[in-house]
Amino acid sequence: MSRVVVSARSGSSSPPLASRPAWKALVAHHRDIEGLHLRQLFADDPRRGERFSAEAAGWYVDYSKNRITDETIRLLLELAERRGLRERMAAMFRGDPVNTSEKRAALHTALRARRGERLVVEDTDVVPEVHAVLDRMTVFADQLRSGEWRGHTGQRIRNVVNIGIGGSDLGPVMAFEALRHYSQRDLTLRFVSNVDTTDFFEATRDLDAAQTLFIVCSKTFTTLETLTNVHAARAWSVAQLGEARAVARHFVAVSTNAEAVAQFGIDPALMFGFWDWVGGRYSMDSAIGLSTMIAVRAENFRAMLAGFHAVDEHFQTAPLRQNLPALMGLLAIWNTDFLDAATLAVLPYEQYLKRLPAYLQQLTMESNGKHVTLGGSHVDCATSPIVWGEPGTNGRHSFYQLLHQGTQLVACDFIGFCQGLNPPGRDDDRHDLLIANLFAQTEALAFGKTAAEVRADGTPEALVLHRVFEGNRPSNTLLAERLTPHALGALVALYEHSVFTQGVIWNIDSFDQWGVEFGKVLAQRTLLHLQGVEAPALTHDSSTNTLIRRYRRLRKEAP
Numbered sequence: 001m002s003r004v005v006v007s008a009r010s011g012s013s014s015p016p017l018a019s020r021p022a023w024k025a026l027v028a029h030h031r032d033i034e035g036l037h038l039r040q041l042f043a044d045d046p047r048r049g050e051r052f053s054a055e056a057a058g059w060y061v062d063y064s065k066n067r068i069t070d071e072t073i074r075l076l077l078e079l080a081e082r083r084g085l086r087e088r089m090a091a092m093f094r095g096d097p098v099n100t101s102e103k104r105a106a107l108h109t110a111l112r113a114r115r116g117e118r119l120v121v122e123d124t125d126v127v128p129e130v131h132a133v134l135d136r137m138t139v140f141a142d143q144l145r146s147g148e149w150r151g152h153t154g155q156r157i158r159n160v161v162n163i164g165i166g167g168s169d170l171g172p173v174m175a176f177e178a179l180r181h182y183s184q185r186d187l188t189l190r191f192v193s194n195v196d197t198t199d200f201f202e203a204t205r206d207l208d209a210a211q212t213l214f215i216v217c218s219k220t221f222t223t224l225e226t227l228t229n230v231h232a233a234r235a236w237s238v239a240q241l242g243e244a245r246a247v248a249r250h251f252v253a254v255s256t257n258a259e260a261v262a263q264f265g266i267d268p269a270l271m272f273g274f275w276d277w278v279g280g281r282y283s284m285d286s287a288i289g290l291s292t293m294i295a296v297r298a299e300n301f302r303a304m305l306a307g308f309h310a311v312d313e314h315f316q317t318a319p320l321r322q323n324l325p326a327l328m329g330l331l332a333i334w335n336t337d338f339l340d341a342a343t344l345a346v347l348p349y350e351q352y353l354k355r356l357p358a359y360l361q362q363l364t365m366e367s368n369g370k371h372v373t374l375g376g377s378h379v380d381c382a383t384s385p386i387v388w389g390e391p392g393t394n395g396r397h398s399f400y401q402l403l404h405q406g407t408q409l410v411a412c413d414f415i416g417f418c419q420g421l422n423p424p425g426r427d428d429d430r431h432d433l434l435i436a437n438l439f440a441q442t443e444a445l446a447f448g449k450t451a452a453e454v455r456a457d458g459t460p461e462a463l464v465l466h467r468v469f470e471g472n473r474p475s476n477t478l479l480a481e482r483l484t485p486h487a488l489g490a491l492v493a494l495y496e497h498s499v500f501t502q503g504v505i506w507n508i509d510s511f512d513q514w515g516v517e518f519g520k521v522l523a524q525r526t527l528l529h530l531q532g533v534e535a536p537a538l539t540h541d542s543s544t545n546t547l548i549r550r551y552r553r554l555r556k557e558a559p
């Protein structure tokens with residue numbers, strides 16, 4: 001049943017989603033096929049596994065293990081057409097202000113446009129600017145990797161510490177971990193994001209400031225956590241290097257705010273810029289990826305951009321029936337709104353992708369965790385799924401129990417590669433073991449095990465129910481040859497455009513993030529109270545007031 005969470009507020013300019021014929025047709029269709037089991041669907045169609053699959057940019061996606069029929073896909077595609085997916089896609093790629101609440105373009109796709117392509121936004125062709133920054137990054141990354149770039153004392157830089165948070169951290173750290181196999185091993189890369197002092201302390205405790213470069217990543221250069229950490233980094237560097245001017249060669253910035261960067265004291269010549277039209281969570285392929293480029297070389301970074309670009313082209317040109325990101329987005333709508341699967345588990349069977357679930361959390365939930373439509377009315381259906389996950393096979397020994405036998409339906413994306421990276425070659429069968437686990441999980445989730453099958457194993461009657469797997473649990477399998485920079489770029493772009501597709505269907509602004517502002521403001525006010533600046537009149541609720549008093553008392557007793 002369609003999950004209607006709140007009723008539409010009166011006064012909305014366009015009719016609510018749930019009242020649209022295309023949506024109602026899906027509701028009726030869902031009622032018709034609700035009783036069908038994947039066992040039956042596969043038995044009825046021996047070619048189902050091939051038919052419900054699509055390929056793009058080196059990725060093969062098998063979506064046959066979703067609870068769908070041909071009619072489901074037809075109706076979802078009809079919904080996409082009716083919601084104007086094609087037009088909205090064209091508007092985004094063209095640089096229209098699709099981020100309506102902030103009146104901005106969302107032009108991350110320009111970051112991977114090929115040299116020589118043209119994309120004119122407000123009378124300026126942005127592609128040459130993008131490549132000018134990439135070229136500067138390349139020169140700097142090469143200088144650093146080769147040892148030509150030296151620190152204040154003349155020593156070679158051996159450690160690179162990225163300071164940033166949200167999109168200015170999650171993309172760089174995810175990409176570094178994902179591409180670690182391709183990284184220069186005598187360079188140490190660390191990432192500091194949390195305002196918790198432990199994060200900075202542990203990242204730097206064994207480093208020599210004379211051999212350390214900080215990359216300060218902040219689109220706005222106003223983010224409290226990042227500025228707090230940069231001040232700590234400067235103090236740490238000055239303490240080791242002896243004087244303030246010594247740190248000049250140890251800090252570079254990546255930002256859109258040149259003024260604030262200069263005010264902080266970073267030489268504008270050491271700033272790598274990007275643009276308002278790049279959202280934080282869509283910025284790992286901008287200069288925010290400087291740490292990635294330093295780690296893996298410009299050539300690999302550009303291969304990653306080519307992977308993004310290949311999916312951009314596919315998204316724009318492939319018919320919707322074969323359009324991978326569109327299909328992934330529509331299936332997410334189906335699972336979220338019609339099957340009531342409130343969460344999506346991202347399960348990479350590749351240890352290098354261990355930070356992908358965290359990266360996709362921000363991409364998905366900050367983009368589509370919204371309750372207001374572009375028209376300003378309340379949405380009338382569930383929006384973004386909650387994204388979570390862990391690499392396989394570790395997850396199997398922790399939460400897969402719930403995936404198989406729990407009472408909540410979880411949609412799953414399994415991600416794997418036909419070739420492992422370590423060790424290279426085909427002689428080691430551990431990679432086969434890994435991927436056997438992946439395929440087996442998708443099979444078990446889809447088909448389960450009936451009571452009759454359990455009994456046939458000779459299971460004592462008292463245990464039969466415990467050993468039954470209902471199955472019928474939806475999953476996608478994303479498979480590529482091997483984890484290359486190109487494959488990573490393509491994978492991230494698949495999710496970016498899937499998230500965009502979902503936002504179009506829900507008619508929400510996938511590019512703003514007002515929901516994170518309120519907490520920031522409250523934290524500032526609470527800080528004054530914690531430090532007693534506005535004491536003793538605590539004006540919070542009784543719970544927060546009591547917590548603040550207790551904190552103050554115990555804080556004073558700190559050793």
Ligand code: F6P
Pocket residue numbers: 164165166167168217218219220221222223226280281366513516
């Ligand atoms: O969490 C809110 C947010 O604005 C994210 O969208 C962004 O990625 C992050 O903060 C960091 O912002 P900045 O790069 O401006 O420091």
